[in-house]
Amino acid sequence: MTDSIQVAEIDSFHLLIEGLKLNGIETIYALPGIPITDLCRKAQAAGMRVISFRHEQHAGNAAAIAGFLTQKPGVCLTVSAPGFLNGLTALANATTNCFPMILISGSSEREIVDLQQGDYEEMDQLAIAKPLCKAAYRVLEAEDIGVGIARAIRSALSGRPGGVYLDLPAKLFTQSLPIEEGRQSLIKVVDPAPRQIPAPEAVARALELLKGAKKPLILLGKGAAYARAENEIRQLVEKTGIPYLPMSMAKGILPDTHEQSAAAARSYVLPEADVVVLIGARLNWLLSHGKGKTWGGKTSKTWGGQQYIQIDISPIEADSNVPIAAPLVGDVGSCVSALLAGIGNNWAKPPADWIGAIADRRTKNVAKMAETLAKNPSPMNFQSALAVVRDVLRDQPDTVLVNEGANALDFTRSIVDMYKPRKRLDVGTWGIMGIGMGFSVAAAVETGEQVLSIEGDSAFGFSGMEVETICRYNLPVCIVVMNNNGVYKGTDVNPTGGPDVAPTVFVKNARYDQMMVAFGGVGVYATTPEELRQGIDEAFRSRRPTLINAVIDETAGTESGRITSLNPTAAKKTA
Ligand code: ADP
Ligand code: TPW
Ligand code: MG
Numbered sequence: 302m303t304d305s306i307q308v309a310e311i312d313s314f315h316l317l318i319e320g321l322k323l324n325g326i327e328t329i330y331a332l333p334g335i336p337i338t339d340l341c342r343k344a345q346a347a348g349m350r351v352i353s354f355r356h357e358q359h360a361g362n363a364a365a366i367a368g369f370l371t372q373k374p375g376v377c378l379t380v381s382a383p384g385f386l387n388g389l390t391a392l393a394n395a396t397t398n399c400f401p402m403i404l405i406s407g408s409s410e411r412e413i414v415d416l417q418q419g420d421y422e423e424m425d426q427l428a429i430a431k432p433l434c435k436a437a438y439r440v441l442e443a444e445d446i447g448v449g450i451a452r453a454i455r456s457a458l459s460g461r462p463g464g465v466y467l468d469l470p471a472k473l474f475t476q477s478l479p480i481e482e483g484r485q486s487l488i489k490v491v492d493p494a495p496r497q498i499p500a501p502e503a504v505a506r507a508l509e510l511l512k513g514a515k516k517p518l519i520l521l522g523k524g525a526a527y528a529r530a531e532n533e534i535r536q537l538v539e540k541t542g543i544p545y546l547p548m549s550m551a552k553g554i555l556p557d558t559h560e561q562s563a564a565a566a567r568s569y570v571l572p573e574a575d576v577v578v579l580i581g582a583r584l585n586w587l588l589s590h591g592k593g594k595t596w597g598g599k600t601s602k603t604w605g606g607q608q609y610i611q612i613d614i615s616p617i618e619a620d621s622n623v624p625i626a627a628p629l630v631g632d633v634g635s636c637v638s639a640l641l642a643g644i645g646n647n648w649a650k651p652p653a654d655w656i657g658a659i660a661d662r663r664t665k666n667v668a669k670m671a672e673t674l675a676k677n678p679s680p681m682n683f684q685s686a687l688a689v690v691r692d693v694l695r696d697q698p699d700t701v702l703v704n705e706g707a708n709a710l711d712f713t714r715s716i717v718d719m720y721k722p723r724k725r726l727d728v729g730t731w732g733i734m735g736i737g738m739g740f741s742v743a744a745a746v747e748t749g750e751q752v753l754s755i756e757g758d759s760a761f762g763f764s765g766m767e768v769e770t771i772c773r774y775n776l777p778v779c780i781v782v783m784n785n786n787g788v789y790k791g792t793d794v795n796p797t798g799g800p801d802v803a804p805t806v807f808v809k810n811a812r813y814d815q816m817m818v819a820f821g822g823v824g825v826y827a828t829t830p831e832e833l834r835q836g837i838d839e840a841f842r843s844r845r846p847t848l849i850n851a852v853i854d855e856t857a858g859t860e861s862g863r864i865t866s867l868n869p870t871a872a873k874k875t876a
Pocket of ligand 2: 760
């Protein structure tokens with residue numbers, strides 16, 4: 302009922318909640334405290350899902366991966382100064398990975414902050430956020446909340462997606478507007494991520510280059526997974542017959558078992574290809590900057606002669622590391638469709654010797670891997686444990702796999718095949734530790750699917766307290782801690798013989814499984830592949846929060862996993 306004489310008011314809390322809902326944002330990842338506590342309560346009362354965490358970084362990571370999974374910005378709410386800073390790592394990581402996310406933090410009164418008068422949790426948050434994200438805005442008046450949300454959404458989603466900071470000073474939360482005026486001030490953003498069609502001459506240039514290729518290769522990155530262009534990409538791959546390689550989070554855009562996957566011949570095809578089509582992938586350190594300086598610790602002599610076609614929504618990505626002969630600026634779906642239109646049905650397949658050479662390597666490497674996986678050492682090593690995980694994913698390909706660690710990451714990436722897009726979520730562009738539980742929570746919340754998190758024991762420690770969050774919301778998350786007693790391995794010793802253990806070594810035989818039990822979840826202690834399989838099967842059947850402590854040979858890992866080459870002292874040792 303509205304009373305036309307005594308005008309009803311809508312406060313800033315509700316303007317914010319309604320502004321988000323109007324734009325299809327129904328979930329908030331948060332950590333309460335003044336004034337966010339009330340905002341969280343009111344959001345829940347208004348029917349939003351509020352997932353409350355134990356540390357802001359994990360709420361932020363959850364929001365970031367929700368953005369990747371849904372193409373809507375994930376929203377993280379924090380309190381000021383320390384809460385904001387805790388969330389900022391996730392915002393910066395989201396921006397680095399091109400995930401759309403909005404960090405909303407409460408902040409102190411401008412007047413006090415600007416004169417540095419020492420307010421409760423005082424900090425000039427806007428200034429600090431600015432260099433670490435794609436855009437940062439502050440809303441000071443209730444009537445601007447709608448505009449603030451609209452600008453945040455457009456900034457997060459349009460062009461190259463990224464993180465946005467929205468600063469809400471305390472003063473805002475004391476304001477309200479007449480209800481009609483308030484509602485009208487809100488904006489429903491129309492077409493926040495418009496398709497971007499590549500120029501016809503750019504498409505022609507790319508096709509010309511591709512036509513002349515003797516050893517073409519398609520390289521898929523997580524931008525292609527985000528773009529949801531799997532149908533177009535499959536057509537491009539199959540119509541041209543060109544072999545392809547997925548970057549880590551692009552695994553599953555096409556099933557890893559696809560006959561054109563060159564993943565098992567990766568170190569051969571990368572330096573050997575003559576024309577590489579990059580689709581939503583950057584030529585950063587993960588691709589040796591396109592210069593082949595080092596690959597798996599070795600120097601490649603042949604790398605460097607490649608010509609590139611690069612599909613990217615960012616017009617400034619091309620030439621960032623090496624010259625790009627044919628940049629295609631646009632969204633992946635539109636660019637690949639344009640290539641497909643030009644390719645028609647009579648495209649000549651790549652030369653047989655290129656395809657044959659890849660097939661040979663692939664067969665050899667697959668056989669080698671099969672031999673390793675068939676071994677059953679005691680204690681388990683990474684391979685024998687991950688053979689189990691490989692089978693689980695094959696049997697239940699809808700499972701979302703979250704993965705972090707060093708060896709625990711590298712072995713999982715190469716052993717566990719993915720069958721569907723956006724099912725593999727990992728440490729991304731920075732190789733950051735700590736995404737594990739935040740990503741797991743959001744994956745479960747956003748997809749409703751079973752989540753399987755393969756975690757190094759060190760990696761797990763960064764977000765381990767969030768097992769309480771997983772239990773509290775009763776999420777179908779099964780965590781496997783690959784417990785090798787430390788960072789990389791558990792065998793380092795203190796060279797002085799002093800009482801402190803080496804810096805990479807943890808408490809021996811720690812029982813991570815008991816952490817889950819402490820909060821009412823299921824703990825499993827697994828020393829064999831059979832016990833690991835049983836634990837995972839039971840977790841999937843019950844969908845209960847489960848933590849399996851998988852005992853891994855503490856001597857099994859290598860220093861820095863696969864990036865030993867980046868470690869100056871380790872590189873010197875082997876030189
Ligand atoms: P990976 O780590 O898998 O190699 P990167 O994060 O390095 O992937 O690269 C992703 C690229 O995808 C970024 O350069 C980004 O600009 C681009 N990108 C993101 N979304 C789209 C899209 N919808 N269309 C085209 N390119 C996109
Ligand atoms: C935020 C440096 C890279 S990998 C790793 C660390 C600390 C842990 C490796 O041990 P884990 O894996 O997880 O037990 P495993 O299987 O090899 O034993 N801080 C941040 N990010 C990174 N990447 C680091 C430190 C690092
Ligand atoms: Mg470890």
